[in-house]
Amino acid sequence: MQQASISEFFEKNKHFLGFDTLNRSIITATKESVDNSLDACEEARLLPDIHIEIRKVKGKTDELIMISQDNGPGIPPDSITKVFGSLLFGSRFHTIRQTRGQQGIGITGVVMYSQLTTGKKTQVISKVKQEATAVYVNIGLDTKKNKAISSKRRRDHWFNSEGEIIEHGVKVQAHLKAKYQRGKQSVHQYLRMTSIVNPHASLSLVVYDEEGEVIDEGNWPRVTDTLPHPVKEIRPHPHGLEIGSLQRFLRDSKERKMTSFLRHNFSGVSVRAAREILYKSEIDEARKPSSITAPEVQAMLEAFKKVKLLSPPTDCLSPIEDLLIKKGLSKAIDSKFVSTVTRAPSVAGGNPFQVEVGLIFGTDLPSDSPVEVLRIANRVPLMYQQGGCLLTKSIESVDWKKYGLEHPGGRGVPKGPAAILVHLASTNVFFTSEAKEALSDNEEVFNEIRLALQEVGRGLRNHKRKSKQREKAREKFELVNVILPEISAKASSILGREEPDLAPVITNIMNAIFSEEMSEWDSTEKVTKCSIKLFNYTNRPRQYTILATWPEREGVEMVNENYEGRREAKGLRKWKLDTLQPSENLEISFSIDGLSKGDWTQFDVFFRGSGDIIGAMKLDEKILEEIRREEMAAIEEEALATKFIIDDVMEFDTDSSGDLDSDELDDAIRGPLGDVIDETTGSEVVETHDAGESGTLDREEITDAISDKNTHQANLFSEEWSDE
């Protein structure tokens, strides 16, 4: 930036900055403002209300005014110029956690573009709660000095259109050479997608032409009042490390020993692992990090691959969550069926990532056109380069014909009245180009997305089958409940005879087992009431095990089960039923606590047993195996993490007694026990957890102490560590 002038820089990099075409420029400008607003609101734990206004400028060709206003915390007066005038301002470029900010140059790009194309400055109003007045200022760029300059700065009260004072927020107004277009690649679509993947945000848009007539508008209110949980920073993981970064870390490190260097700067590395790494790379533990030579660095990288490390922590990720995606999609797109899935977090090349997928079916789209593809990376919609994106390729690779979408030749995007949403949340998203509109290939991510898509695909297939069966069942139910009794009554009346007992006639006509499930919100008890009714309309007694899906997760539990059930797998409950006699029916009922209205409106019912049940699906044992296997793997990983912590803790057994006394525990608490255990002194820990009453804690008692609380791997690297 020192050598080239701003305008030259801009010209050269227009494409990846997002200002290469008139249509795209307004989208980029909106994107930058909205991203800033969302990030700021999330940090301040506020529910975002963001309004975008776009006006065509009268008398000028292709000039628009963009006004963006949020209710965020506001920018402190001293930082305003830096935020709007500096390319690299902001904490988000230095830490590793899931952020939107990776994907853009920031609002400064908008200020630059605005000035270069229209000569105008960007007007900013910012109010923080602590100050009595808001700051009004214009930001521009001094092209000679390559610096941001502010002008016309003043303080005043800021009022909204109703005359009420605004306590906190930011308003940005910029003139841009840009064109507003409607349709697929438009600000409208961008905001629509943004609202789906930020269900806690309320967004609105209004667009005016030169005469002040409204030519486009949109309103997307929030569907939840729950903010996404704050993302935590994590240290880099050795598997994702490049030689240059490792050298830099070593050079810059102030640590005095290699073991502490390894454990303090990376995630997933325990004491044992650190020792093993150094052993394998033939580096003495006591060496100073700054003394490591280039070949030794190389050896370390090799050793990283050979030593068993923990996966990086995944609470640095903020998935949208399947139930919220469902709510957001249902609100945005009219449809008959929505299925969403949030996969467990995973790791690719040292970077934690998480895949979420949504399939919405039965939309207004014509059935022979390609499905609408919604690609999201870290809660930011990707609007361009759909064909070259990893997310699209994953969609194309699934055999959709199996699940009920047309997929001619198995190539390309499937066709049908549907939309498919794919969200990749990761600490490090890799793009195909600087333009940052398409994700580059990655095998682990590709496979995870495929698995998720197959899961929602199965949901769609089940839904279609169920609908068809439902229709047939409905007809049959009408037949036996309405028409048959009338036939019986009329025939008997005509003949003057007694009416027959219809039960055997009904089983003769139906000759099937029926299952009907129902889910509805009880607003008095604030639970979701579910029931499964089973009818035996055959002439033989039947015995079945019934299973049902439910959103098993933290904070949600199943209550008021009338038949005792058991957990078959995560999110799958089973009931082994008694024999059902011919013409008999029974009802399984339960409630789900911890959800809100509209979260759980349909669920799948499966069965084990002979014959067919109309309205339920035979359990696919293979898929169940797969689910169990994934669960076991997660449990093993968790157990391994606990073991590593214990190993590290036992390192504090300085007198090698085999257990820890209160002094040794004091040290351990300042170390790996960190905030796993929140008692502050070793003696308190001993008192609480000394089951054997020995005055010290052995390995088992420590394990219990840790399992008592939630284990956060990130706490292995608490900032409160002192040097060993």
Place this chain on the structure above:
Amino acid sequence: MDFSRDKTAESVISSLHQVAEEMHNKMMKGTAPTMSLPVRTKKNIEFNKRLGVFKYGKKRSLRDATSLRSANQLLRALHIIEFIEEMINSGKSSTLREMYYISEAWGNGKFGSQNESNNLAEDLEIVTKCMREDFKLRPEEDGARMIGDITINERNRKGDWMKINARDDVGDSGYGLPYNVESEKLRLIENDIDFIMAIETGGMFDRLVENGFDEEHRAGLLHLKGQPARSTRRMLKRMNEEWNLPVIVFLDGDPWSFRIFASIAYGAIKTAHISEYLATPSASYLGITADDILAYDLPSDDLSSKDIEALKAELTDPRFADGWWQEQINMMLDLGKKAEQQSLAKYGLDFVTDTYLPEKLAGLGLI
């Protein structure tokens, strides 16, 4: 030859009850109620040598309550049975159209369309071997009109017998047949004609009347009004049998007219159960034939794809199985043309009565 006399009110009701019984018995046994009827398509029409007409064969179809649609049909059948029994017991009657509207009050037993209602009434006729007159049901169809020296007695609304001659006592549009032409309602008294000519179009009927064809050639003229109603066919049969009068049929030359002839001479597929009462096996087809189109070089139209389909279907219709019909149908297919009877006017208004008809009737040995 009268049949309705055979059926007393009790026997009609008892036959209808049998339908309800089949359903009731099945339900008492714990199975779905059913109604069995003969299959009513051309695949199940057989020629009955003794009666000289086509009747339904042995194939039966079973309507049962295993689908919503057929269960509804069973319910409707029961409603009709109840309705008919009420009419018989209270001495009332109703048209098919009225019955269709009355069904609106039958809740789930109501009909979706007039056709459905008519078809079910026919189903009941077949199953019970009764006629709809026994059910006190009347059609909407128009009966034919006749002109000629024919004298009949018709019983009017008040129950009095009126003597009517179809030439002297009627205007230009002739005598209109009532819906019931059985002897309780209409008696054949006397005639002074040599044959009956049944004519398809009103235009041709009026032409022959205007030209005095009936007087000149001692004919009884009958306007069929397109697809002839049951009463029309019954009347032709009665006059043919009771007075021994030949019946000649003069229609347009196209596949649909061939079917009209077949329904007069051999029996209609829909009324095959009562063909022996409605068909006149000795009726002759005068024209327009395929070779007439050629011989007289008549103005003609191309056969449409539907016409061709109909002709091809007739090739396999048992009623057109004989050699002469097969020849005529194939000739028309080869020719690719059809012609209206009124196209004879190409040669002048009097050509039909002066030349065409005399030539054709001479060929049949009637004049």
